[in-house]
Amino acid sequence: MAAEAPVPIADFTDPEFAQTRSPQVIFDIITEGRLENLMPPWGNALSESERWDLVAYIWSLHLTPTQIESGQITFEGSCADCHGLDGSGNPDQPTVPDLAGTDSLQLTEAEWQGKAATEPHPAVEGVMDKDVLQAATFARSFGLGFDVTEANVTGNGLIQVQVLNGTTGEIQSDAQVELRVFDADGPVTSQSTTTDAQGMATFESLSTEPIWGFMLETQYNGASFSTDFFQFEPGISTIDMPLNVYEPGATADDIRINRAHWVVSIENPHTLEVGELYSFVNTSNRLYTGEMSDGVPRVLQFDLPENAINVSFEGMDSTNRYVQDGNVFYDTVALPPGQHQVLFQYSLPVEDNSVTIQHPIAYPIDNLNLLAPDMGISVEASGWTIGQPLQAQGGAFLNYTQTSLPADSTPRAVISGIEANLFADSQSQNAPNQQVIDPFATPGISGQPYIIIVVVVLSIAVLAVGTIILMRRQRQQLAMVPDLRRQQRQDLIQQIADLDDAYEAGEVSEADYQAERGLLKSQLVTLSNRDAA
Numbered sequence: 001m002a003a004e005a006p007v008p009i010a011d012f013t014d015p016e017f018a019q020t021r022s023p024q025v026i027f028d029i030i031t032e033g034r035l036e037n038l039m040p041p042w043g044n045a046l047s048e049s050e051r052w053d054l055v056a057y058i059w060s061l062h063l064t065p066t067q068i069e070s071g072q073i074t075f076e077g078s079c080a081d082c083h084g085l086d087g088s089g090n091p092d093q094p095t096v097p098d099l100a101g102t103d104s105l106q107l108t109e110a111e112w113q114g115k116a117a118t119e120p121h122p123a124v125e126g127v128m129d130k131d132v133l134q135a136a137t138f139a140r141s142f143g144l145g146f147d148v149t150e151a152n153v154t155g156n157g158l159i160q161v162q163v164l165n166g167t168t169g170e171i172q173s174d175a176q177v178e179l180r181v182f183d184a185d186g187p188v189t190s191q192s193t194t195t196d197a198q199g200m201a202t203f204e205s206l207s208t209e210p211i212w213g214f215m216l217e218t219q220y221n222g223a224s225f226s227t228d229f230f231q232f233e234p235g236i237s238t239i240d241m242p243l244n245v246y247e248p249g250a251t252a253d254d255i256r257i258n259r260a261h262w263v264v265s266i267e268n269p270h271t272l273e274v275g276e277l278y279s280f281v282n283t284s285n286r287l288y289t290g291e292m293s294d295g296v297p298r299v300l301q302f303d304l305p306e307n308a309i310n311v312s313f314e315g316m317d318s319t320n321r322y323v324q325d326g327n328v329f330y331d332t333v334a335l336p337p338g339q340h341q342v343l344f345q346y347s348l349p350v351e352d353n354s355v356t357i358q359h360p361i362a363y364p365i366d367n368l369n370l371l372a373p374d375m376g377i378s379v380e381a382s383g384w385t386i387g388q389p390l391q392a393q394g395g396a397f398l399n400y401t402q403t404s405l406p407a408d409s410t411p412r413a414v415i416s417g418i419e420a421n422l423f424a425d426s427q428s429q430n431a432p433n434q435q436v437i438d439p440f441a442t443p444g445i446s447g448q449p450y451i452i453i454v455v456v457v458l459s460i461a462v463l464a465v466g467t468i469i470l471m472r473r474q475r476q477q478l479a480m481v482p483d484l485r486r487q488q489r490q491d492l493i494q495q496i497a498d499l500d501d502a503y504e505a506g507e508v509s510e511a512d513y514q515a516e517r518g519l520l521k522s523q524l525v526t527l528s529n530r531d532a533a
Helices: 015-020 023-032 048-061 065-083 102-106 109-117 130-142 423-432 481-505 508-533
Strands: 153-163 176-183 185-195 200-206 214-221 223-226 240-247 254-266 271-282 292-293 296-298 302-303 309-313 322-325 329-332 338-349 356-358 365-373 379-382 385-392 395-405 412-416
Touching: 023 048, 048 296, 065 130, 102 130, 109 130, 153 176, 153 214, 176 200, 185 200, 214 240, 254 412, 302 338, 302 379, 309 329, 329 365, 338 356, 365 412, 481 508
Parallel strands: 153 240, 254 365
Antiparallel strands: 153 200, 176 185, 176 214, 214 223, 254 271, 271 338, 292 296, 302 329, 309 338, 322 329, 356 412, 365 395, 379 412, 385 395
16 A cells, blocks of 8 residues: 555654654654645544554664664663663762653654764763664663553542442442553553442542543452443543442342343354353342352353363453353352343364254343354254344354243254355465464453454444344454454444443433443453453
């Protein structure tokens, strides 16, 4: 695209680019744009800190790791005595400038290096001029924030939380509340305080920039209770957030599933992937703690097909949340009142070009939806209602539904016709662009090559009750795992904001709003918690 542009497009890897442009100039161009050179402004789309992060990254592209390492060795060996290891100066030499300050951002690379190579800067004994220049280049990284190890989440934001007992209505005084802070890559920092006599706790001096997300958590009777993920809205600097705790006492009869989805992905003729998403409802006003078995609580029960392999639950590999007993898994986390989502995935081997998906569901279920790719396969779904195919990323999905299933029902679907010729065309078309899957990827929503990526789409204009469409992303996208994870989080944050707007406009009912928001929030938290592990 750059070669076809009517104007020259800057090459950030060219050392001449940094020689003639200061970091401040780059920041201003990102902020204000240069439409005459086809560069749009990003000042309204990216926060100030995000734009400076871009500046730092762009500046780094003209340097090699060897240049940085050589400059660091020279700086630490010959310059740190005066300037300090972090560039902030030496208290014993007050005339030495602070290399980590913002003054350096106004200078081009040539101007910055010139200050190190000419008077009044003294000559550095025993160091060649080229090494002095490399040390100066390395020192610029201080001003650009490369040495920053802790996030600066400060500002004029205020979060007030009141902790109440949702079962008894009592105020919870002297309760410890933790505020967790997230950015697009996961958890960043946290702070805690205790509630006063009115059950109130306050967190002050927080950044209101949209890059930060927050969640409040407290403990009560050994159980954890948390809020939904939330952010500061534009122009708002104060958030009042309730946080409820609950007494135990709910029973299995209080638990039901209002929505569930089985989403099938077929990437090769040997294995079929299934993602199952359940929206549980605790209809009581008490905590459901399940039953104890060998000292371990068994709360929600998940039966899987007997031949399921590669089983992965949200957070399973980062915690001991899920325990296995044969082909049954149990969630050990207590279930508070309201709606809560659980996602898990597994693989099934293809035998004689066919796969049977069948297992009990321990709870009554209002609506169960099966989605399978419309790629020439056959689906035998006795007892299911056939719906219109759904269009989603990656193609169309065959759509089947069952409703009002009692507890311990065993839905069954047989998928056949999974033959090698169904994959020949797609493999030949995609071969030139295939990339290596991240070898360090971990299980979870987006961590495994075979995992179905769940994206929620709320179709307000089409269905009054709202429809959850579960889609998989292509394997080629999973090859770009780090960028995809970041984009997923940003997309989820935007979907939450859009859903909030739709609810405020009266386009979504209270029940559907709570269900969809909880689902989006659970996915966002899962992505964040994966990186925290």
